[in-house]
Amino acid sequence: MPCIGRFAPSPTGPLHFGSLLAALASYLDIRSRNGFWKVRVEDLDPPREQPGAADHILRTLEAFGLHWDGEVVYQSQRHDLYQEALQVLIDQGTAYPCNCSRKQLRARGVQGYDGHCLHQPPPALANVAYRVRHLQPRQHFNDRIQGRRDYHWHGHQGDFVVFRRDGLFAYQLAVVVDDADQGITDILRGSDLIDETPHQLELQQQLGYPPPDYAHIPVITHANGQKLSKQNLAPAIDPQDRLTLLRQALSLLGQGPSPDLADATLTELLDWGCLNWNPAAIPAVLSLPAAKHLPGQVY
Ligand SMILES: [Zn+2]
Incomplete structure (x- = not known):
């Protein structure tokens, strides 16, 4: 069985260097094992999206030689699949309506x-969210990079939203349905998502999907420790500088290209990265060198 991985960006802005690292790591991890690498655009939340961002992300991946297998999947076109899965959860009694607002949850110190809402169901089903009962009070999984992770849920602490009060499907549900539908065997992503994993494992169990293997790379930060993200306006990467950026990305991931690759082309660097991919060499902390700006970036 070949392994199948994926890169799943949200089109909330252009690809930034942190996302490029995640895409590259996932690509190398899969290609080094001759697997299939897919791209899925997670456009579930229109108000947060930026027009043109999805195309920009895809063009940037291509410019870096990160070519994917098959068609790009768009979550906005898959609501039927999510609705079906939600219905399964409702029918089997593990999903329940909830109309608690964030404000109410805060007021109750939850x-x-x-x-x-499990004990006092909402009087009407208009504008309700659906939560899933977290049935496994104790969970663990072995992250290929971060090692063993343990979780313990008290009471209903672990019950999580799969359908939002604003009528949108929640990230957790869509991701689990898509990973299963696309046959994803290996998920490699940023460690900002690591604590979503137990919820996803719970959903996979409830929906009868096989669990993929998980690996989380550290989230890259600025030298001052601040996260590099769309939220703090990390600049888009410039494909003009792709050779330098790719080299820098490989080095940051602990996969430093050997000196004899000084004149290598993009393809040669990627091929080298696949042949020499070593997840154990990924450093525990990824941070940009101080005072040394990434080429092609405006700070
Ligand atoms: Zn509630």
Whole structure:
């Protein structure tokens, strides 16, 4: 069985260097094992999206030689699949309506959830969210990069939203349905998503999907420790500088290209990266060198 991986960006802005690192790591991890690498655009939340961002991200991946297999999948076109899965959860009694607002949860001092709506169901089903009961109070998984992770959920703390009060499907549900539908065997992504994993494992179990293997690379930060993200306006990367950026990305991931690759082309660098891919060499902390700006970036 070949392994199948994916890169799943949200089109909330152009690709930034942190996302490029995640895409590259996932690509090398899969290609080094002769697997298939897919791209899925997670455009589930229109108000947060930026027009043209999805195309920009795809063009940037191509410019870096990160070519994907098959068609790009868009979550905005898959609501039927998510609805079906939600119905399964409702029918089997693990999803329940919840009309708690964030404000109410805050006022009750709730961490995670307190089971309120399971005991006192909302009077009407208009504008309700659906939560899934987290049935496994103890969970662990072995992350290929971060090692063993343990989780313990008290009461209804772990119950999580799969359908939002604003009528949108939640990230957790869409991701799990898509990973199963696309036959994803290996997920490599940023460690900002690591604590979503137990919820996704729970959903996979409830929906009868096989769990993929998980690997989380550290989230890259600025030298001052601040996360490099769309939220703090990390600049888009400039494909003009792709050779330098690719070299820098490989080095940051601990896969430093050997000196004899000084004149290598993009393809040669990627081929080298596949042949020499070593997840164990990824450093525990990824941070940009101080005072040394990434080429092609405006700060
Ligand atoms: Zn509630």
